[in-house]
Amino acid sequence: MAQAVKKPFRWHIAVFLAPAVLIYTAIMIIPLFSTLQLAMFSDVNNSQVFVGLKNFRTLFDDPRWSEQFWNALKNNTWFFIIHMLVQNPIGILLAALLSSPRLRLRVFYRTAIFIPTILSFVIAGFAWKLILSPLWGVAPNLLDLVGLKSLFQPWLGKEAYALTTLALISVWQFVGIPMMLIYAALLSIPDELLEAAECDGITGMSQFWKVKLPLILPAIGIISILTFVGNFNAFDLIYATQGALAGPDFSTDILGTFMFRTFFGFQLQLGDPNLGAAIATAMFGIILIGVSIYLFGIQRRLRRYQF
């Protein structure tokens, strides 16, 4: 459209946008970038000095820090793998069952299974800590009922099991989200399509694998990336149950708790905001890589069907 006369400036657009853009920019975007910037400075005699990538070298190479960093990254990756392997399949299974036609009590199941998701990490963490506690004995007694008492271990206290146990607690808490999103995706599959499949003799399990699953792949993709971002940003559950030291012996340390400890210091060690910022930058990089892989690698290849 060729416009000879310039339109007057439309103030209302600015007024509508201003509050949100200002708060978002001031509290989110600017701090995010100044954190990235802080990561390249260091405190020398109480003044901030530009040191380039030195903090990252410390983080990745200096044995005092790198050991903890790689440990946290490894634990965080395991935390994520457990979520992908346990949370999402359970979520899909529950959603598939919930969406089966003429199911009674559907609303009840849906509401009940989502309850853990609305609780805070602190509550979920402590509830499970108490239940798994050998002192109280709820878990051993329950195992006794099915004759498996010998299997009981103080899971949260053993290095070998603690991280996996925490990941499973987190799965318990968040399974509601994949369940709901997949359930929504399954509901949006038109009946005609399923009826057509039935006419072709595809029913039951094979109908799920051959017809429904390909249709809900985009939803599974979204869930995976949400899980990824959530997991590499996690902190509360570990802090609430195991404390800032992420015991036993750092076996449950993930990037969030590592950043918190580094930033604020713990026990005798002083906090180091610059190194904390460097860890945040590393997390930023990891999340960015994950999101890019999803946006450019996975999401584009998923075929979307319009009904």
Next chain:
Amino acid sequence: MSTARHSPARSIAAHAVLATYTVIALFPVFVIVVNAFKSRKAIFRTPLEFPNAETFSLVGFETVLKQGDFLLYFQNSFVVTVVSLFMVLLFGAMAAFALAEYRFKGNSLMGLYLALGIMIPIRLGTVAILQMMAASGLVNTLTSLILVYTAQGLPLAIFILSEFMRQVSDDLKNAGRIDGLSEYRIFFRLVLPLVRPAMATVAVFTMIPIWNDLWFPLILAPAEATKTITLGAQVFIGQFVTNWNAVLAALSLAILPVLILYLIFSRQLIRGITSGAVK
């Protein structure tokens, strides 16, 4: 309908799986709440039974109310959540309206900019946020939390609301314009009432993470006077680890309000999630 899709065996199996998982989901909550109303002896002797006349005891709640300032923590959480929610909804809706309604230079760029925050968590900026709040004297105030949560909630709110605002009929808005309504009136009088259901959905999504957050209260407002209920419960439990009655009572007090709210709003929440959130 064909019989293949619902045979009785299949339906029994479905119920068995769903019921089993429901038990798993509810069991921890059940154990905590039930035992909070028991005497210490009964907690250990019969943890899985309901309290009866003999084992009923409120000693845990008494300790909680005497020792912790839970009423204040509740009030703090409530203020932070409600004010942040109000700001997210108002500012989010305004920005969403601007993006959905007007064509202007940089519209889609602005949309993209505002959507960045959906994928990138605000926590990564914590170091600088704390420095900023310290510099402006906002550490240990509820204002700092409100600002952070508003910024955190805005991206998703704008994204969802602008999708809904695109569906509001143009004829209606144009009729308003012909009647001489200003753009502000069109927004507040015509559009906002029409997107109320979407606003409710956004409200629930925004509220839960704010109420449950531990990170920012711990870092920005750990003082006694500004503790939120989540942080308060965390600290209280840390101090009273060995007092089982008190710990269980504190947990129940933290669970109940969220649970009640959820049961009231669960239909709204579920309808929100299932209405095209994944398209």
